[in-house]
Amino acid sequence: MNTNHQPTIMSRRDALRVLAVASGSAAFASPALALIFGSTANQDTLLKWYQLKPNHYAFVDLNTGGNALIHITDNAVVMIDTKYPHFAGAMKADAATVSKSDAPEITLINTHHHGDHTAGNAIIIPTAVASYAHKNAIPRIQSQLDTFKTTGSAASERIKGFSDSKALADLAKQAASKAESWTNEDITPKNPIDTQTTDLTIDGSNITLHHFGAGHTDNDLVVHFKDDNLIHTGDLVFNGLHPYFDPPAGVTALGWLLALNSTYNLCDESTTVVPGHGEPSDRTIIANQMNYITSIITNVQAEIKKDTPKEDILNMEWDFMKDLGFGSIRERAISAVYDELKG
Numbered sequence: 001m002n003t004n005h006q007p008t009i010m011s012r013r014d015a016l017r018v019l020a021v022a023s024g025s026a027a028f029a030s031p032a033l034a035l036i037f038g039s040t041a042n043q044d045t046l047l048k049w050y051q052l053k054p055n056h057y058a059f060v061d062l063n064t065g066g067n068a069l070i071h072i073t074d075n076a077v078v079m080i081d082t083k084y085p086h087f088a089g090a091m092k093a094d095a096a097t098v099s100k101s102d103a104p105e106i107t108l109i110n111t112h113h114h115g116d117h118t119a120g121n122a123i124i125i126p127t128a129v130a131s132y133a134h135k136n137a138i139p140r141i142q143s144q145l146d147t148f149k150t151t152g153s154a155a156s157e158r159i160k161g162f163s164d165s166k167a168l169a170d171l172a173k174q175a176a177s178k179a180e181s182w183t184n185e186d187i188t189p190k191n192p193i194d195t196q197t198t199d200l201t202i203d204g205s206n207i208t209l210h211h212f213g214a215g216h217t218d219n220d221l222v223v224h225f226k227d228d229n230l231i232h233t234g235d236l237v238f239n240g241l242h243p244y245f246d247p248p249a250g251v252t253a254l255g256w257l258l259a260l261n262s263t264y265n266l267c268d269e270s271t272t273v274v275p276g277h278g279e280p281s282d283r284t285i286i287a288n289q290m291n292y293i294t295s296i297i298t299n300v301q302a303e304i305k306k307d308t309p310k311e312d313i314l315n316m317e318w319d320f321m322k323d324l325g326f327g328s329i330r331e332r333a334i335s336a337v338y339d340e341l342k343g
């Protein structure tokens, strides 16, 4: 832990170098994680299981969905986020495969309410021993019940193109057949968090959940696996991508920056950082995200000072945005920051 260290904002070239090194050290997971990657489809492109540490498997989604993480202990599985109904069953089955126990107890942690992190909840929560989310996430998750049912009912179609694994198709079919009967009880985490810091010990593993105030949403949790020096940032970090700004969900660029600073201060140079979107890496990706948020605030503020009309600012693309993915959400980011700064 290096609580007094202030992040150094790296140049993009340095950041890419660090990213390349960090990605190179993340091994593809064992063949036992076969449900999603039992086939050749997209194995090298959009969806990847990484074994980041002996007991940590990250399900990295370079398509549009959020990154999930599975942590295994002797008798338990800790699952961070459930992605979509067409993946959640397979993640659970794959977790059981690598688990040291025949019947591991599952604990779920939702990093925030957005559907690409929670739409698979109904497949996990009913059999989980505990399920955590920030208290502000609860009504926001429940308001998506109908969307989750629709997404779940389409699970068989949505899995096509990702994999030709029969086991995966069977699980998607199972999800689809049940989706219409899902209730709020099925999708709602049972253990709401209303403190800034929550320490959990799960089968001997020390895990701290941090809520650093509103940032990406009003219910972000950062999950710190202290014994393994690994952090899942939720969507506070988009690695190599434009971040998603969602005003109705309580996004605040200024709050986001503070939350990133606090998250950075949990890390040292060896910390493994799993972002909400993009490739896992180290704390550099947190510093890069701080650079993005600082830069967008500075640039939008400068245009506001010049009385530049909002519609003109929305068309701008500054140097720090060059080469980032998710270009279609650039305007959203500028618009939200403009509105926040204008008050």
Ligand SMILES: [Zn+2]
Binding pocket: 112, 114, 216, 235, 244
């Ligand atoms: Zn999100």
